[in-house]
Amino acid sequence: MYASLALAGLAVEAICGYPRWLFRAIGHPVSWIGRLIAWCDNAWNRPSHTFARRRLTGILALAVCLAATAAVSVGLVLVAHSLLPQPLALVILGVLASAFIAQRSLDEHVRAVADALETRTLDDARHAVAQIVGRDTTALDGSAVSRAAIESLSENFSDGIVAPVFWMVIAGLPGAALYKTINTADSMIGHKSERHRAFGWAAARLDDVVNLPASRLAALWIAAAASLLPGTSARGALSAVRHDAPRHRSPNAGWPESAMAGALGLRLAGPRVYGGKTVEDHWMGTGRTDATAADIRRALRVYQLACVLQAATVALLAAALVFG
Template identity: 60%
Template sequence: MILSDSLVTLSLALAAEAAFGYPSRLYTRIGHPVTWIGHLIKGLDRGLNREGRSFGRRRAAGVLALLLLLAVTGAAAWMLQAALLPLGPIGLAILALLSGTLIAQRSLHEHVAAVSAGLRESGLDGGRRAVAMIVGRNPQSLDEAGVARAAIESLAENFSDGIVAPAFWLGLGGLPGAALYKATNTADSMIGHRTPRHEAFGWAAARFDDLVNLPASRLTALLVIAAAALHPGASARKAWQAVRRDAAHHRSPNAGWPEAAMAGALGLRLAGPRVYGDVRVEDRWMGDGRAEARAEDVDRALALYRTACALLFGLAVVMALAARFIAR
């Protein structure tokens, strides 16, 4: 697949996913590509992650599991793309629809908007129920401001992981690029944790996920800053300042970039000390604004997100047209 085709596929995939998302009826019947990848990861975890082995052998097994996961996922995506591209425009359209399943613009918006709606309609309990669907921290430890901040943080981080990153690798490497990224990111979310079972086995998945998310996290911050420049009441200047000052101090090498940009743009403080289960994490604050976030701030963050998604689509279209022009 030449670069111009992958960029056209990206443009069509972004538009189709934003318009239609992934139909719930289809999910009920056949699942989703991420759930299929998840089943493969579970099988590798059961088969290769033996608790009686040494730390070093379990880490080596985790490297092997990641390589097998990427080989299977990449081969399936490459064969599917190779079968569709010779079909011309129809094949390209089908490829774009399939690629769109690896991008989550619409579902992310719906999940975060549900937190705002929960806070407005059912108060703190409603907000906690909604935010529990998108964050790993203990919702009972959150007050109303904590719920709102958690929703905005999840929006910022998942904009990078769930939209910009798969879009970046789709534009660069077609369906195989996006599928390989999604397999890596899913592996990190399932086994890339510092728990007794996965600290060694999930090491490779966690480190590789950090690497492949690096370019997208920086691009996401730039998209949020650009979106802030277009929104009255948001500040592109403060978003840029927050990224430069705070992003590198986040415990994640990538999450700090979109979170700092969002915090600065909205005049908030995000991240900071949080509770996961019964464990308190003393993280640095992103941004130097107010910590007392409200449902209205979630709505403001969603408005920035929609604009940033539109900018991402525009960037994809411009790059596709430029690649077509150069290829002539």
């Protein structure tokens, strides 16, 4: 168990996030992983190959990316523990681990959508939400923009924060790094386009598996936060999860989305347009669809408290492991 490392990573990320100047200077670990995935895709995903061969090379590409990630992350851990005193090694590894957690950046991106809706134009809000969703945003009205922002906040709370922390607690820095490799591969090649239906099959299936525990935990943190905030409903969150989460086209995204929908008294998800094609999906929750910037800010308060509850739980676990 690596709860102390996860707590250090959460603390560093909450305080300073991933500095923009550092990203401009050297990029980000996820962008490095992405370049390796893109290289494998360009080199090995040949349209002339059979479906079975493309699936096999997709499995090989994922294995190569995971092996590279494991080698680098395990090497960093071994070097830190062999050369540094234990407290300093924890601090250094915590700084490295913070790069795989996205609490601050997610808050900033979603808050930018609410700011645009309240103080600028609808086109500005569409542009802001396009930074965090994959759907077509050019025709979204204000309610649809608000719902899209809340849906992205909910889903990314699960796979951008809860999941890396969960795997960090289980397997340390390599656990978080390997999780982000799988999640990045899924986002890049795991979709059902003609090019990636076969090549990205392994990434998509493995991403579904590694996100199973985090999606359930994310729904729990959202419901727990709703129980402590005025104007939100833990009962509504749990009811929506029970009735709607299994109906979502994703085995995982429906859990945090339905929890947030029920907590806020909204309906989220439903039919959406991706690449000019309408994707039919069940609505999450039974509330209203006319969401506003005020609802985005309510969702952010739920999200922030859910992050605090997760960090407090990790802190208690770390204390129990140290003093138990």
